[in-house]
Amino acid sequence: MQKTIKTAIHLGGVGLHSGEAARLSIHPAGIHHGIWFRRSDVDGNNMIPARHDAVELSPLCTLLVNEAGVSVSTVEHLMAALCGCGITNAIVDVDGPEVPILDGSAAKFVRAILDAGIRRQAAPVHAIEVLRRIAVRHGDAYAELTPAGELEIDFDIAFPDAAIGHQHKTLRLSNGTFARELADSRTFCRQSDVDAMRAAGKALGGSLDNAVVVDGDRVVNPGGLRHSDEAVRHKMLDALGDLALAGAPILGRYSGIRAGHAMTNRLLHALFADPLGYRIRTLSAAEARVLPGAGIEHDRFAHF
Structure with missing residues (x-):
């Protein structure tokens, strides 16, 4: 529903x-x-x-x-x-x-x-089912959607700072997985990026209260990380938010390599430009149980 x-x-x-x-x-x-x-x-x-x-x-x-x-x-x-x-x-x-x-x-x-x-609400959910591989590439960034029975996100990142390094993670986004595994992962940046953005008049509201800052092998935030792989978890969080702009839940597997907001948006444009790449499905109550949020329960996330 x-x-x-x-x-x-x-x-x-x-x-x-x-x-x-x-x-x-x-x-x-x-x-x-x-x-x-x-x-x-x-x-x-x-x-x-x-x-x-x-x-x-x-x-x-x-x-x-x-x-x-x-x-x-x-x-x-x-x-x-x-x-x-x-x-x-x-x-x-x-x-x-x-x-x-x-x-x-x-x-x-x-x-x-x-x-x-x-x-x-008294109306069924309409989902976007991915029917074949849709992919976009820009420089060393890559993103694709492939068929899957539920939304899955697979993400790979690599940064020169040892505090981040190479991270890879795959999750199925059903049964409250987002709230349990991704929701508390914070945006992150490198100290050199902070300096450059501030010099350009950007990120003026950024602080250690709302971002993880890394400098080489050091996490600048006094409290450290919430997860050892918090960076890739946050990239997956971002990907879910950008995929939500499809206008309906997606049934498919999203894979991103060094992908950001622009790449995910380009991917959605590529998906909807291919009439054979997707179909709109009206989900039964049983089918909707695999959607993000279907298994979320208030008491299980009281730590937020």
């Missing part, structure tokens, strides 16, 4: 890239509504669809823009949380151009969704 939240959610923090205060609220929505962002500080055309075809490619985050040029950025962690909790219909009000970064992961979004409660 399609799902929305039972009661409104209110969260606030700072924008990672702008450094400005940022507040959002998430509201229930009716069946077949999908996920939409609404810029509450903008009059007129302020609705922005959470869809891959509304993405304006940006190297540091996922940026959505509507036909009037109204935008909202850094949506990927929230989109991952909504998808990972099985939310198919919601309106997200944002009071500025950026979603608050919170702690740099999706954990606080997941906690808020579970605290608000999840309401089943």
